[in-house]
Amino acid sequence: MIKATTRAFLILLTAFTLFSFWLSPRLGGLISMGKDFPDQSIEQLHFTSASSDFHSLQYHDVSNRIDLITLRTKYSLDSLIENCPSDFEKVKKVQSWVQSRWMHDSHNMPKENSALYILEQAKKGEKFRCVEYSLVAKECLLALGFKIRSLGLMTKDISEVKSYGGHIANEIYLDDLEKWMFIDPQFDVITTKNGMPLNAVELQQCIAQNIPFEIINPNKTTTTEKYKQWIGPYLYYFYVSINGQQITIWDRIIGNKKQLTLLSTTADKPKYFQKIIRINNSYYTNSTEDFYPSLSKIH
Numbered sequence: 697m698i699k700a701t702t703r704a705f706l707i708l709l710t711a712f713t714l715f716s717f718w719l720s721p722r723l724g725g726l727i728s729m730g731k732d733f734p735d736q737s738i739e740q741l742h743f744t745s746a747s748s749d750f751h752s753l754q755y756h757d758v759s760n761r762i763d764l765i766t767l768r769t770k771y772s773l774d775s776l777i778e779n780c781p782s783d784f785e786k787v788k789k790v791q792s793w794v795q796s797r798w799m800h801d802s803h804n805m806p807k808e809n810s811a812l813y814i815l816e817q818a819k820k821g822e823k824f825r826c827v828e829y830s831l832v833a834k835e836c837l838l839a840l841g842f843k844i845r846s847l848g849l850m851t852k853d854i855s856e857v858k859s860y861g862g863h864i865a866n867e868i869y870l871d872d873l874e875k876w877m878f879i880d881p882q883f884d885v886i887t888t889k890n891g892m893p894l895n896a897v898e899l900q901q902c903i904a905q906n907i908p909f910e911i912i913n914p915n916k917t918t919t920t921e922k923y924k925q926w927i928g929p930y931l932y933y934f935y936v937s938i939n940g941q942q943i944t945i946w947d948r949i950i951g952n953k954k955q956l957t958l959l960s961t962t963a964d965k966p967k968y969f970q971k972i973i974r975i976n977n978s979y980y981t982n983s984t985e986d987f988y989p990s991l992s993k994i995h
Contacts, residue, residue: 721971730858730971734851738928740904741960747985754939755843764839767811773840783870788886792914794833795884799823811835829881830864837868844868847896850933855968863930867895876988884915885923897984900931933966934958935978943977951976958987
């Protein structure tokens with residue numbers, strides 16, 4: 697009886713250990729393994745334009761949420777944009793304000809994931825990551841009635857590196873231009889080509905094909921060349937949440953699909969995020985039509 701119990705325990709322990717390494721080769725960061733820095737090379741990506749209509753990305757006005765009403769009132773967001781003549785100028789104004797609230801820290805994580813909490817901590821001198829710049833900008837612009845999403849970016853070698861393989865920014869839909877626009881609140885950057893805002897894929901194409909583009913950077917945190925070199929490698933995998941769903945630990949264990957990832961027709965699906973966690977929560981598409989729903993599909 698004791699031998700049978702011991703054998704069963706060892707089998708369960710072995711299975712648990714194997715599953716743990718399958719899910720997280722670095723055991724959540726306890727083990728140091730992988731490349732120190734991602735590859736800096738840039739390559740041309742290829743996408744299709746045919747829509748599958750399978751992944752329904754929906755964006756609604758949620759400005760009546762209690763926390764967003766409080767955010768809008770407490771930080772006088774309407775006053776911030778009252779003299780802006782267009783949606784583009786409003787977004788630019790809000791992003792610059794958010795970027796100026798704190799200094800960047802790539803390791804500090806807030807205890808609460810809300811703009812109200814992060815802004816309060818920033819007043820006390822706290823510094824936060826790109827994740828928090830994206831979140832605060834997103835909630836401020838949601839409070840003002842915009843359709844905006846967090847945009848995850850990953851390098852080609854995201855499965856091999858142990859750090860610096862991912863970045864979080866935003867994309868926002870401009871009703872008056874009927875177009876998605878990429879914004880990077882960490883740097884206070886908006887990119888344009890011939891005066892027209894670019895989305896993330898269009899920015900990647902400009903960089904890969906050496907097509908001139910401009911950056912709008914009111915807070916003067918970077919230059920066009922510096923930002924081009926920095927952001928370029930991250931523009932390989934693009935992912936968004938499907939209708940605002942949050943991914944839990946349980947979702948990661950059982951593989952619930954709550955994200956949509958856009959990848960080139962020549963790219964392999966990524967297996968791990970910096971060997972910390974297996975990427976098993978995403979649907980995949982090669983279609984920019986799937987990833988960038990038109991205004992008619994948003995309503």
